[in-house]
Amino acid sequence: MNTKLNLSINSERLLNRIQQLGKTGRGNDNKLSRVAASDADKAGRDQLVTWIKEAGLEVEIDKIGNIFGIWYSTQNRNEAPILLGSHIDTVINAGIYDGCYGVIAGLEVIKTLQEAGFVPTRPIAVAAFTNEEGVRYAPDMMGSLVFAGGLSVDEALATVGIDGTILGEELKRIGYAGTKEPGFLKPQSYIELHVEQGPILDKVGTPIGAVEDLQGISWQRVTIEGVANHAGTTPTDMRRDAGLAAARVITYLRDRANASNGKTVATVGTIEFKPNAVNVIPSLATFTVDLRNPNEKKLQEEEQALANYLKELAALEKVSINSEQLVRFQPVTFDENIVRLVEEVASEHGLQSRRMTSGAGQDAQMIARVCPSAMIFVPSVDGISHNPKEFTAEPDLVAGANVLLDLVAKLTEAE
Ligand code: HGY
Ligand code: MN
Ligand code: MN
Numbered sequence: 001m002n003t004k005l006n007l008s009i010n011s012e013r014l015l016n017r018i019q020q021l022g023k024t025g026r027g028n029d030n031k032l033s034r035v036a037a038s039d040a041d042k043a044g045r046d047q048l049v050t051w052i053k054e055a056g057l058e059v060e061i062d063k064i065g066n067i068f069g070i071w072y073s074t075q076n077r078n079e080a081p082i083l084l085g086s087h088i089d090t091v092i093n094a095g096i097y098d099g100c101y102g103v104i105a106g107l108e109v110i111k112t113l114q115e116a117g118f119v120p121t122r123p124i125a126v127a128a129f130t131n132e133e134g135v136r137y138a139p140d141m142m143g144s145l146v147f148a149g150g151l152s153v154d155e156a157l158a159t160v161g162i163d164g165t166i167l168g169e170e171l172k173r174i175g176y177a178g179t180k181e182p183g184f185l186k187p188q189s190y191i192e193l194h195v196e197q198g199p200i201l202d203k204v205g206t207p208i209g210a211v212e213d214l215q216g217i218s219w220q221r222v223t224i225e226g227v228a229n230h231a232g233t234t235p236t237d238m239r240r241d242a243g244l245a246a247a248r249v250i251t252y253l254r255d256r257a258n259a260s261n262g263k264t265v266a267t268v269g270t271i272e273f274k275p276n277a278v279n280v281i282p283s284l285a286t287f288t289v290d291l292r293n294p295n296e297k298k299l300q301e302e303e304q305a306l307a308n309y310l311k312e313l314a315a316l317e318k319v320s321i322n323s324e325q326l327v328r329f330q331p332v333t334f335d336e337n338i339v340r341l342v343e344e345v346a347s348e349h350g351l352q353s354r355r356m357t358s359g360a361g362q363d364a365q366m367i368a369r370v371c372p373s374a375m376i377f378v379p380s381v382d383g384i385s386h387n388p389k390e391f392t393a394e395p396d397l398v399a400g401a402n403v404l405l406d407l408v409a410k411l412t413e414a415e
Pocket of ligand 2: 087098099132194360361362
């Protein structure tokens with residue numbers, strides 16, 4: 001592999017585009033909730049496609065709405081491309097870096113190489129995968145999962161959202177129901193640049209994370225059925241209180257996480273009571289459980305422990321409890337050669353790096369099913385993410401993109 005190319009990305013263009021995309025699709029409340037296949041998502045997609053076209057790349061949209069910008073040259077058209085990218089859909093009231101940074105930086109790397117007259121030995125493509133967040137339609141990482149053959153496109157398009165809409169119809173409505181078969185592109189490798197979204201790099205002052213693996217994810221929806229009754233007249237020992245039972249599950253999960261030596265994380269992110277009235281004991285509690293652990297066996301133990309607890313709780317509180325699995329992804333190990341290359345390029349740039357596990361689910365975990373994949377992290381200040389306060393300092397954003405640039409150059413330059 002040659003030494004550094006001595007190229008640098010156009011940092012002003014990168015930073016301006018991150019800000020510009022961050023302004024795109026905001027609601028009247030000025031919050032960024034560009035959830036999959038919404039009008040806000042369409043606005044972000046349209047902006048990205050404009051930039052991809054300006055770069056003279058071929059735009060391809062597949063049947064699940066994944067967007068690809070592909071830089072072919074006559075000499076390399078038949079080679080398997082290097083794929084960059086991430087996602088531009090967001091959670092509710094999101095920050096502006098999660099996903100978007102990796103897509104914009106991927107496009108920036110291509111533009112910088114084009115402007116430098118670099119002729120890659122293989123095509124370089126950038127992708128924005130549909131519905132990485134899974135907030136409106138489960139599972140998360142849906143577009144990359146379909147691309148990797150882990151979910152049929154028909155099943156994915158038929159997914160009913162939390163708002164009762166059908167994903168396929170919404171993609172048609174926003175004009176992103178593409179025609180390409182998912183997986184039409186066979187990447188030689190995939191590299192995803194992403195903000196860490198956790199506190200480690202920021203805390204230790206290391207600018208680059210060489211992500212070597214990613215934890216397992218288990219989502220389930222739990223429904224607890226009790227009996228509605230009068231809040232004032234019903235003695236405590238006669239209550240069949242779905243709300244109380246749900247609260248016990250939430251504290252049980254925290255106790256399990258605390259006992260796991262920091263390895264298991266558990267989150268109840270959504271909860272709904274029925275009839276949801278101040279003076280009625282809840283007859284129904286519906287909530288989601290997000291369980292994660294880097295070790296598959298431990299994650300299974302957590303799932304089993306929760307299932308056992310729900311059985312005991314049902315008897316104790318005289319309620320009925322059901323659970324439906326929504327998502328289940330095993331931990332993923334990334335490609336050691338690419339991880340090493342990330343470390344090598346970082347040190348050529350005089351940047352410290354450290355090996356990390358991704359706590360967040362990522363499109364890379366799906367693409368790793370079809371080609372060697374790895375990720376590069378840059379610090380998130382105070383580890384905040386999925387929150388408008390999400391922030392990464394400009395020098396870190398630029399450094400990460402320059403590491404990606406040299407990594408891609410090393411992987412595509414003529415020997
Ligand atoms: O859920 C996740 O970890 C990702 O942000 N979709
Ligand atoms: Mn993300
Ligand atoms: Mn996210």
